[in-house]
Amino acid sequence: MKIKLCLIFLFFLFFIPISVFAKTTIKVGYLPILDHLTLVVSHERDNEKFKEVNVELKMFKRWDDMAGALNAGVIDAGFILSTVAMDMFNTGSDIKTVLLAHRNGSAITVKKDSDIHSATGLKDKKVAIPHRKATHVALLDKYLRKEGLSLKNVDATVVDPPYMEESMKLGRIDAFIVAEPFGAKAHLHGVGRVLVLTKDIIDNHVECIVVVRNQFLKQNISAVQEWVESLIRSGKFIEKDKRETKLNSVSAIAKKYMGHDEEVVREGLKNPTDRILFDNLNPEISDFQKIADIAVQAGIIEKVDLEGFIDSRFYK
Template identity: 30%
Template sequence: MKFKKFIAAALVFGLIAGTAACGKSAADVKAVKIAYLPITHALPVFVENELTDKAGQKYKIDLVKYGSWPELMDALNTGHVDGASVLIELAMKAKEQGVGVKAVALGHKDGNVVVVSKNINNVTDLKGKKFAIPHRQSSHNILLGQMLKNAGLSYKDVNIVELPPPEMPAALAQGQIAGYSVAEPFGAKSVALNTGKVLFESNELWKDSICCSLVLSDKFISSNKALAKNVVSGYSEAGEYIGSHKDEANTIAKKYLKLDDKVLDLSMKWISYNDLKITREAYDSLTSKIKEFGISSNPPAYDDFVDSSLLEK
């Protein structure tokens, strides 16, 4: 009887000790909540999530998926997440409104296209027709404005509508809109289905354009400076990994985005993820265009909004 009691006590002690040990190990791994939409432009956060899981680092990316930009921004603005992969103009507007956020890295380079129906052959063919963008506060709106300006037209010459990105390919195929500009892979979907064609790639309209960025809350950065630096460093390394490990990156992209090979190949052809630092020159170009096309009259200055220190070695 005494022996049985000893065994029972030992099992209980072992269970308590094991639980405590597990708790200690889990406490050592800091979870960083990053909001995202399922788009190709968010690929670096997907890759960082996969790499940190394998590397046994002292932090992990806790990805939080949202279905729309307003939902994502509400989570970011109210502190429900530590950061986000997001349209930079939305984060800039939040900063204007007093939300404590900093842009710490680019989401990608290039990777936006203007897609139109098969019967549109030039910009003037869009006159009087519906053209879709995901949000007024977006680089896609700037690309539309620049395209129209280059053709001697203005926003007044087209009927601009806002649509959720996943709805755009179907809307184009059904003739509800004549064209759109949006984050990938939704441009590639229309091209792959042969229901649309590329009128312009973003670099033809706006060199070194900025679209999406990784942003972190001021609170997270100030409370976790070393961790924030690790997260941004890992994010930058994920961008370089995508360029040097294309097959592995494509596998990760398909895991998170559920894309077929044709759509993914097209999407990745237009986009790159190397050297994701936000330069003052590129940011100043962005703020200039934001003012020119009436997106905001008072965008935040580079030094107020961009924290490039987290990418410094």
């Protein structure tokens, strides 16, 4: 009997492929913004339970650093601004969009005591943006055009998101547009107030998306599928946590992975509750087209082959 068991063990040891037992590791980049909550919620709740994939997280502070890491193959996937990813795709990056990270999610914030109360008030003002090709720039241009203005009528300057509140406090900028929780943080600290939420510029708009290097994607379809399904579940969990609790679970996870105060996280997610949405992450071409069109109009990207850019088969 012992000999038989030994033979069975040796058979499995030498003849069953290692890939049967090993998980596929996917290295994923993100920034410490609430737009990327599904990633960290998924990691916290599911990473030890995955059968085929192991997710390694890499936090960046700047969009260009993440884009460079994607292009160099340092990371396999990233939660990244849609228009930045579109520009990367246009200039030769072999990446595919597999999911939305969220919908809505940003605000134009002005000084608390500012006399700016509409788009016209931004004329000739210094407005901080997170990246020259950010979705925020296209949304800012869209907002200005409602009053007959455009980006040409403001002084748009790049400031890394963590430094926007301090720049406003020191009087270096008059306004900023950025992902949460930085607008919520400025509001809670008495530095700024919301001029307009981006959901009120274009409702349910695409902003950050999930992209994967195409070479990795083609070689690891089932692993990516398992991960994407977890991200979708995590989005639903966040929305449930909004409705049923005071975001106790989600705010604690955000603090652990992003370092934000839990009160700031709650403000950024629940005031109002559709400030950022996570329950419909379907990467539909029609939704991407809306953002691509205003980005082209703003002059920050060229036209994009969205059918080549989006791989929607993983959304189930």
